[in-house]
Amino acid sequence: MYLHGRNVLKEILNINNTVKVKQVIFTNQKNADGQINLLKEACYQRGFKVESASAERLAQLTGEKKHQGVVIEINKFPYHEFEKLREKLTRKNTSIVVLLDRINDPHNLGAIIRTSVAAGVDGILIPEKGSCSITPSVIKVSTGLAFRIPITVVTNISRAIDLLKEDGFWFYAATTDGQPYYRENYSEKSGIVFGSEGRGIRQLVSKKCDFSISIPMEKNVDSLNVAASAAIIIFQMRRKLLSSGDSNGN
Amino acid sequence: MYLHGRNVLKEILNINNTVKVKQVIFTNQKNADGQINLLKEACYQRGFKVESASAERLAQLTGEKKHQGVVIEINKFPYHEFEKLREKLTRKNTSIVVLLDRINDPHNLGAIIRTSVAAGVDGILIPEKGSCSITPSVIKVSTGLAFRIPITVVTNISRAIDLLKEDGFWFYAATTDGQPYYRENYSEKSGIVFGSEGRGIRQLVSKKCDFSISIPMEKNVDSLNVAASAAIIIFQMRRKLLSSGDSNGN
Numbered sequence: 001m002y003l004h005g006r007n008v009l010k011e012i013l014n015i016n017n018t019v020k021v022k023q024v025i026f027t028n029q030k031n032a033d034g035q036i037n038l039l040k041e042a043c044y045q046r047g048f049k050v051e052s053a054s055a056e057r058l059a060q061l062t063g064e065k066k067h068q069g070v071v072i073e074i075n076k077f078p079y080h081e082f083e084k085l086r087e088k089l090t091r092k093n094t095s096i097v098v099l100l101d102r103i104n105d106p107h108n109l110g111a112i113i114r115t116s117v118a119a120g121v122d123g124i125l126i127p128e129k130g131s132c133s134i135t136p137s138v139i140k141v142s143t144g145l146a147f148r149i150p151i152t153v154v155t156n157i158s159r160a161i162d163l164l165k166e167d168g169f170w171f172y173a174a175t176t177d178g179q180p181y182y183r184e185n186y187s188e189k190s191g192i193v194f195g196s197e198g199r200g201i202r203q204l205v206s207k208k209c210d211f212s213i214s215i216p217m218e219k220n221v222d223s224l225n226v227a228a229s230a231a232i233i234i235f236q237m238r239r240k241l242l243s244s245g246d247s248n249g250n
Numbered sequence: 251m252y253l254h255g256r257n258v259l260k261e262i263l264n265i266n267n268t269v270k271v272k273q274v275i276f277t278n279q280k281n282a283d284g285q286i287n288l289l290k291e292a293c294y295q296r297g298f299k300v301e302s303a304s305a306e307r308l309a310q311l312t313g314e315k316k317h318q319g320v321v322i323e324i325n326k327f328p329y330h331e332f333e334k335l336r337e338k339l340t341r342k343n344t345s346i347v348v349l350l351d352r353i354n355d356p357h358n359l360g361a362i363i364r365t366s367v368a369a370g371v372d373g374i375l376i377p378e379k380g381s382c383s384i385t386p387s388v389i390k391v392s393t394g395l396a397f398r399i400p401i402t403v404v405t406n407i408s409r410a411i412d413l414l415k416e417d418g419f420w421f422y423a424a425t426t427d428g429q430p431y432y433r434e435n436y437s438e439k440s441g442i443v444f445g446s447e448g449r450g451i452r453q454l455v456s457k458k459c460d461f462s463i464s465i466p467m468e469k470n471v472d473s474l475n476v477a478a479s480a481a482i483i484i485f486q487m488r489r490k491l492l493s494s495g496d497s498n499g500n
Contacts, residue, residue: 107357115478118467145471182489215485217368221395228365228481231474235465235482239432 001074003136004058004067006039011144012072013042019147020075021048025061027069028052036069062136077134080150082160085123088150090167094188094241095122097164098234099171101157101205102130102196103226109134110141111227112194117145119238128155161208164191171209173201174233176223178212181233186240192233197226251324253386254308254317256289261394262322263292269397270325271298275311277319278302286319312386327384330400332410335373338400340417344438344491345372347414348484349421351407351455352380352446353476359384360391361477362444367395369488378405411458414441421459423451424483426473428462431483436490442483447476 024043058067103109139146154160170187195201274293308317353359389396404410420437445451
């Protein structure tokens with residue numbers, strides 16, 4: 001799997017061996033800027049295999065012109081096992097998990113991952129079928145933050161909700177006709193479900209949810225972009241659940 | 251200017267003559283779905299000139315493969331004059347304007363426009379230089395909502411802030427070290443300024459702002475995507491200023 005982008009490499013350099021790097025390939029352009037050299041140096045120090053190639057070759061490897069002169073080959077994206085995520089969550093008093101029901105647009109998926117990491121979300125669940133997986137584009141849009149949060153693929157999303165409910169979670173479905181998101185007193189263990197744009201959350205999934213919330217907006221506007229909705233709701237949940245420190249202005 | 255996308259055409263069909271349509275070109279593919287025919291019919295009823303062309307020709311006109319079989323040729327994007335926007339704003343007791351200082355990514359600009367319309371923002375100001383203008387991609391990402399909100403290009407953004415201050419506006423700069431956005435009591439006439447990712451708000455612009463606000467987030471995360479930040483802050487402003495009806499759950 002060929003990843004691209006400087007922020008992605010920086011993230012990989014920052015994390016500890018959760019991702020197996022096969023090689024890092026830099027542009028061999030003579031006029032490459034100084035940051036490339038700094039990144040190269042950091043790769044040597046981490047013991048990564050470093051190669052160089054033409055910008056065209058990098059574009060060919062990644063299928064992406066905007067590779068920023070940096071391509072990282074990894075084995076595969078390090079998904080988390082569901083049971084390991086559950087174990088982690090039981091050790092916390094307060095936590096938020098984000099469940100994405102069939103988000104197909106890589107830009108939206110990457111944006112929601114980035115937002116989730118910034119908000120301190122504990123894990124992201126995506127269904128095995130009908131969803132965009134964690135592709136190089138998703139990782140790029142997440143600015144590499146996809147490596148900082150447990151992302152779990154579940155075969156049966158209803159079953160996953162049931163199991164997390166057993167662990168003390170309550171589930172909130174983001175819909176167009178629920179209670180205003182800011183009126184909700186989120187449970188200390190909260191799961192928030194977002195559906196795809198256009199199609200929303202599947203009925204079998206929304207039935208499993210305990211509450212339905214929505215974002216009040218102007219009449220005659222169909223809906224927000226799902227990444228915008230997620231930002232608004234997830235940061236409200238953070239504010240209610242995770243951010244006791246924030247109230248002091250930190 | 252060749253626009254593309256079905257939501258864009260639907261929006262243009264919904265608005266009243268603020269945009270001059272030269273022609274609408276549909277795909278001539280035999281197996282086009284029923285929605286194309288409905289849109290074609292609506293175009294005839296509005297008296298638009300309707301043409302058809304191959305999918306390849308549509309892609310060529312727009313430089314975009316995902317044109318959804320619909321291309322709309324318009325004269326130019328109908329920007330609002332600054333003085334007309336000011337006039338409108340003086341007739342309102344409560345209003346929000348969004349000022350974007352050098353947003354260069356069409357995806358972010360389109361997403362912020364869509365969010366602004368959904369939140370009931372009264373106008374968007376972008377500087378003449380250093381900013382992405384309202385391109386077909388921006389309009390597509392906004393799902394056509396760019397036509398529903400006054401968008402004004404200003405040559406001198408500091409001067410625009412001064413004039414709006416004279417009209418009773420207070421300005422808030424979205425930064426990384428201001429007071430938490432949810433602690434702010436926004437003025438009934440509020441301007442919110444977002445800067446570009448990476449570079450932030452220019453100093454000469456931020457100096458003009460009365461307050462600085464930020465979104466508290468996890469340590470070691472640099473920043474949110476600017477469209478996510480805008481969604482969080484703008485909907486908080488809506489909640490404080492515009493949404494008396496929302497508190498009843500509407």
